[in-house]
Amino acid sequence: MSSVTDPETVLDQPLRPPHHRTVLPVGPPRHIVQPNGTPAWLVTKYHHVRQVLTDPRFSRAQLYSSDVAQPGNARSAVNDPDAIVNQDGTDHLRLRRIVQETFTPRAVARWRVWIAPLVDELLDDLEQAGPPADLIAPYVHALPSDVICRLMGLEGIIDREYLARVARYMLADETVPTQKVEQVRAEYSQLMADVIAERRERPGDDLVSDLVRAAERIGGIPEAQLVHLMCSLPTAAADSTASAIGNSLVYLLGERLDTWPRLGASLQEAELATERLIHHIPLGDGEFFTRYAVEDVALGGVTIPGGSTVAIARSSAGRDPEVYRTTPDEPFGDLFSPLEAPTLALGAGPHYCLGAPLVRLLMQLSLHRLAARLPGLRLTGPVEAIEWRLGSTTRSPRRLEVTW
Template structure:
């Protein structure tokens, strides 16, 4: 199998459509499907069905990683680590989640807005000093979320160049060599363990220090689970925002330039637009969040047998014509009709949702305000995709103003 560097060396200009153009197929009742290795599974695609699968305690995560469970990934990665918070259930999951929940409440995230806004302006100042055309991914969509997560986690500047290397392997799409992934994740886990140890002895004003204090007060949380929690925050906290910024800039500049001036002049409208784009533009090509049926469960009038793997496809559910308009991109400034499933639902709802919304809203609003004439400097169909990861966005995006 190829490594990420080999995969990224291929142009792949037209092999994949932009994320906003993906054909999700027809939404319908739960139906049989298959996992990548051929194992039978069930696909839930309607909005109420997906919400039920993600919220019903009879559908669990941890059994998916039992010794005899079918493989959900082509190669081991961070997402398939059974010690990751997302892969815990019941009390084990609640203990981990409770130490993190307070840090990501809407009120807590709102307190971060001033310094996040300052980082946005710092990135835009650096962009303005460049002579166009400029790669807006390398100069804006990547450095902004890296700066934000580094500030939150109290990471040294020297670590920043390694974040992408760790993220590409943590979220590998299977194109990396298994030993390479294993070696990188071992190195990454060692970093996470060392970071936790340092914060225990020298706590600071950062998220890791808060987690260590809360975990030690809670008690009973295995250290390996804390390490995976920290590692997941480090890579997940910047990869998703980078991907979302890149994909939405490609869409807005390539297909919807008429909304650019309103985006830059009206922050309230920018907030609505950011929510709608989070809802409509998925992060990757993977389909469905997997669950294990602990017993026979009826979903949408269909009986799912105990022991089945169920894929809850949030992207399909976000296109359910019974819930959302059949032409979802018509009015980007229209509030969502129902809460989006872009961040999941139920006990595993993404705790970083408010931070992601804030970064995307500020990131899009301020770049449109500072660069009202920003435009693509290459055809949208000529984009080269960043490969090797379960998230997908442009490798680069040349813009001028």
């Protein structure tokens, strides 16, 4: 077993659209400097990434101890120590059980009966307005926002415009003024704390009430962590799902227009395509998801020293030639065939994405029904002209002008 001491590689260029084509080379773990200037061990191979995601010797919580350089943009809600994604062990399990009790794949499947008509209502409005049209605000962002607000019983308290504004500050990048980030986050946290208090007194048939009841049954949940969970569920669900749908539409309409009618003809094929789109298209420039090695760990013939930061390149793992059959010219492979191995785009192990069933359902329905309704849909301009919305974890089109 060896410990690599080669000169560090500085990765100082963010991924640029089309960012699904910009993937770091797959190989053994190597020492790098991240874009924020902190050193890390870069892990790119599928089985190595899976080990880091599932091995308790690689911690998230330890990244936030006083003697560790903070990962990424510290102002982003993703890097808040109270976030569920930054808990380990029993602390993480308690928070996760709150959501798992109410956010099961079976429950999500039951939601299809009212989500599908909602998709059709949004398409009715889009078609009635007529071409040309922007897909992002009235469809791509509207769908997950409206769904999560209804699920959580937040209709009349927040709406899609408010949620989009809050998500911009909760997931802010360095271009957003710090004072404004802190102000919006404080206001949003207080609003959700008030909702939690109200549902404790008068519980209803909604996700917030279910989560509050589950937290009381499980016990031991700090109020700050519960408030952060309630804040992050709607913003993460709306922002991440909208980014996944929007980025997928850029790829499908910009590079694979020949597949568009096929997506609308078969829901089963739309489900297969959705899995490949989730797998291959990163949500944003934040290529790395980091862990902290709590002790020396042997990984791929290299010793990762205890106390090191480990940077996971999930997009690279998704192109590992030992696992997936892809080519440089067509990295997606056959868009309508099953993946050769489970995707790591939604994580693995204890931190596997709790919202994965809902993300899949919304992507499948939104892409399938849009293609079925508008088989002749096409972009009005080149992909290169798209203006991109940037965040700490996502990159997606601000507008996507189409006609039909």
